[in-house]
Amino acid sequence: MSVRQNKILVLGLGNDILGDDAVGLHAARELQKVIQDNADVVEAVISGFEIMDVLEGYEKVLLLDAVVTNQHPTGTILELSKEQFKNVVAISPHYMGLPEVFLLAEEMKINFPKEIRILAMEIKPPYEVREGLSADVMNALPDLISKGKEVLSKWSC
Amino acid sequence: MNESNKKHISIDPITRLEGHGKIDIFLNNDGEVENCYLMIPELRGFEQFCVGRPVEEMPRITTRLCGVCPEAHHIASAKACDAVYHIEPPSAGRKLRELLYNVFFSGDHALHFYALGGPDFVVGPEAPAAERNILGVIAKVGVEIGKKVIQHRAHHSAIMELLGGKKIHQVTSLPGGVSKGLTEEERKGVEARIVEMVEFGKFTIKVFDDIVLKNKAYVDLILSDTYAMKIHSMGLVDEKNRVNFYDGKVRVVDCNGKEFVKYSPKEYLDNIAEHVEPWSYLKFPFLKKIGWKGFIEGNEGSIYWATPLSRLNAADGMATPLAQAEYERMYKTLGGKPVHATLATHWARVIELLYASERALELVRDPEITSPNIRAIPKETPTEGVGIIEAPRGTLTHHYVTDERGILTKVNLIVGTTNNNAPIAMSVKKAAQGLIKKGTVVSDGILNKIEMAFRAYDPCFGCATHTLPGQMPLVVNIRNKDGEIIQELKR
Numbered sequence: 011m012s013v014r015q016n017k018i019l020v021l022g023l024g025n026d027i028l029g030d031d032a033v034g035l036h037a038a039r040e041l042q043k044v045i046q047d048n049a050d051v052v053e054a055v056i057s058g059f060e061i062m063d064v065l066e067g068y069e070k071v072l073l074l075d076a077v078v079t080n081q082h083p084t085g086t087i088l089e090l091s092k093e094q095f096k097n098v099v100a101i102s103p104h105y106m107g108l109p110e111v112f113l114l115a116e117e118m119k120i121n122f123p124k125e126i127r128i129l130a131m132e133i134k135p136p137y138e139v140r141e142g143l144s145a146d147v148m149n150a151l152p153d154l155i156s157k158g159k160e161v162l163s164k165w166s167c
Numbered sequence: 168m169n170e171s172n173k174k175h176i177s178i179d180p181i182t183r184l185e186g187h188g189k190i191d192i193f194l195n196n197d198g199e200v201e202n203c204y205l206m207i208p209e210l211r212g213f214e215q216f217c218v219g220r221p222v223e224e225m226p227r228i229t230t231r232l233c234g235v236c237p238e239a240h241h242i243a244s245a246k247a248c249d250a251v252y253h254i255e256p257p258s259a260g261r262k263l264r265e266l267l268y269n270v271f272f273s274g275d276h277a278l279h280f281y282a283l284g285g286p287d288f289v290v291g292p293e294a295p296a297a298e299r300n301i302l303g304v305i306a307k308v309g310v311e312i313g314k315k316v317i318q319h320r321a322h323h324s325a326i327m328e329l330l331g332g333k334k335i336h337q338v339t340s341l342p343g344g345v346s347k348g349l350t351e352e353e354r355k356g357v358e359a360r361i362v363e364m365v366e367f368g369k370f371t372i373k374v375f376d377d378i379v380l381k382n383k384a385y386v387d388l389i390l391s392d393t394y395a396m397k398i399h400s401m402g403l404v405d406e407k408n409r410v411n412f413y414d415g416k417v418r419v420v421d422c423n424g425k426e427f428v429k430y431s432p433k434e435y436l437d438n439i440a441e442h443v444e445p446w447s448y449l450k451f452p453f454l455k456k457i458g459w460k461g462f463i464e465g466n467e468g469s470i471y472w473a474t475p476l477s478r479l480n481a482a483d484g485m486a487t488p489l490a491q492a493e494y495e496r497m498y499k500t501l502g503g504k505p506v507h508a509t510l511a512t513h514w515a516r517v518i519e520l521l522y523a524s525e526r527a528l529e530l531v532r533d534p535e536i537t538s539p540n541i542r543a544i545p546k547e548t549p550t551e552g553v554g555i556i557e558a559p560r561g562t563l564t565h566h567y568v569t570d571e572r573g574i575l576t577k578v579n580l581i582v583g584t585t586n587n588n589a590p591i592a593m594s595v596k597k598a599a600q601g602l603i604k605k606g607t608v609v610s611d612g613i614l615n616k617i618e619m620a621f622r623a624y625d626p627c628f629g630c631a632t633h634t635l636p637g638q639m640p641l642v643v644n645i646r647n648k649d650g651e652i653i654q655e656l657k658r
Binding site: 025027055056062114118138139140 | 212216228231278302305313314317320324334336
């Protein structure tokens with residue numbers, strides 16, 4: 011079982027060569043510059059079991075990611091709890107989606123965060139291999155960072 | 168499942184599959200399957216993205232191709248870079264790569280068996296979709312099995328981080344070898360973990376025995392015509408024609424098990440060509456010496472598969488003792504070589520899991536593994552090179568061409584799943600035709616059995632498409648029996 015010095019994690023998820031899919035990584039990078047040193051910041055291009063490895067041992071997690079629901083304009087920030095998350099996101103294209111990870115951790119009694127806040131930005135389907143964010147997502151990035159700061163300030167970060 | 172009309176059944180999205188996929192099944196006026204297409208609405212354009220970059224960046228860039236098998240791309244890319252720079256890694260460097268790679272293979276195959284393919288058998292092919300996952304496996308078999316899987320993953324992750332520099336997206340393989348060696352203290356720790364991985368491999372064979380092979384209905388399902396696919400088999404083999412994931416020659420055997428061709432990586436373009444179909448964004452590789460004959464089975468056809476089962480079919484055996492015993496048992500049980508039962512791929516996969524663990528143990532106990540001589544510095548002018556390995560999903564080819572500065576001018580990848588595009592399409596169609604008959608009530612269970620036909624391949628379409636430019640809408644074409652589009656759906 012992992013023992014963490016800090017109890018709070020900021021986890022940015024995404025693929026850094028899939029354009030707007032990387033918005034969570036960008037947001038985590040920016041938050042690292044302003045938050046207290048009582049939180050860890052991780053940028054990760056991972057899914058499934060690997061997410062479980064990263065989350066284990068923390069008490070609170072702010073997860074930053076991109077999402078495609080096709081229900082909101084690009085750049086919309088969705089605030090999700092883990093309970094809501096499985097209702098918002100369709101079946102994951104990855105091996106194990108976050109909902110399955112949460113359920114498996116619960117089933118296996120893994121030391122998992124009690125509180126998980128998810129901030130996800132609506133993007134267009136990210137199938138174009140490229141670096142950098144689109145203008146719409148770049149414009150909305152400060153809002154994502156701002157909402158991330160609000161969450162972290164309540165956690166005294 | 169949704170139905171746009173009575174003649175069109177769609178499974179979308181395909182569950183537990185990397186990337187986004189869609190299957191369209193077309194029924195004729197009699198309610199039987201007229202045709203069936205596997206549609207892949209995803210473009211990545213990765214190869215063009217790489218052109219203009221220094222070739223030595225490729226082992227790190229290609230890991231971004233996919234969140235599932237970065238290790239395979241890392242190692243294939245490093246081998247292609249070796250060839251581009253005309254350099255052979257020192258023996259210890261080569262063994263460290265192979266050690267990392269076999270540990271990865273063991274972890275990846277375990278994930279497929281317990282989380283992706285296995286639930287169809289453990290929980291049952293007609294169980295509710297929400298239960299056909301690893302949670303369903305735990306509920307059926309017990310929490311102890313979940314603990315073993317997670318422990319196996321922990322060993323895998325720890326060794327990847329040590330040998331690869333990072334848990335995922337490894338960075339240590341370079342042109343000419345690896346950047347990081349193994350101390351004796353580290354070696355002992357890795358050895359202890361791999362000993363447990365071998366035990367896990369033996370345990371998984373027993374799970375497969377108890378749950379699948381002792382259930383006559385499952386064995387009948389595996390051996391049924393619905394899931395049979397008589398095509399050529401491909402796999403990488405060592406100098407004794409035994410399965411090897413890291414190095415060797417690509418061997419192809421025909422439907423009778425007779426060697427059709429054996430070629431070295433640099434000869435791949437003489438042996439493999441790619442066919443394009445108007446209804447798919449994927450290419451369909453085929454055996455060039457036969458030529459494209461269409462989606463047909465048999466020795467006269469040029470379709471081949473590159474899967475755990477095809478690797479065992481293409482080889483004369485396994486290079487480790489426990490896996491060899493299981494190899495012999497599988498062929499004896501299923502009536503001899505080669506086996507054409509698509510669902511037997513799951514059995515072949517757990518045999519490979521055991522082999523990978525055993526091979527990793529051999530390598531970590533090799534006295535040379537702690538040698539500091541792990542990299543040769545490239546000195547020759549870079550030109551062109553091909554690297555071939557076996558990825559868990561099939562033979563993986565990286566082909567790079569550079570200018571004299573080592574800047575990439577051409578990149579071509581044939582990933583594991585791409586090899587299998589044609590057989591997957593054929594298997595899905597055959598399963599649909601076998602399972603949906605006139606008057607059949609198409610239940611979720613039947614649709615899942617159709618999905619099982621491709622899930623056996625462990626397909627990963629996230630890195631299988633390679634056409635620019637960019638984003639593409641999802642398009643569904645409904646065709647008549649002559650292939651003409653009679654309706655087009657977009658979203």
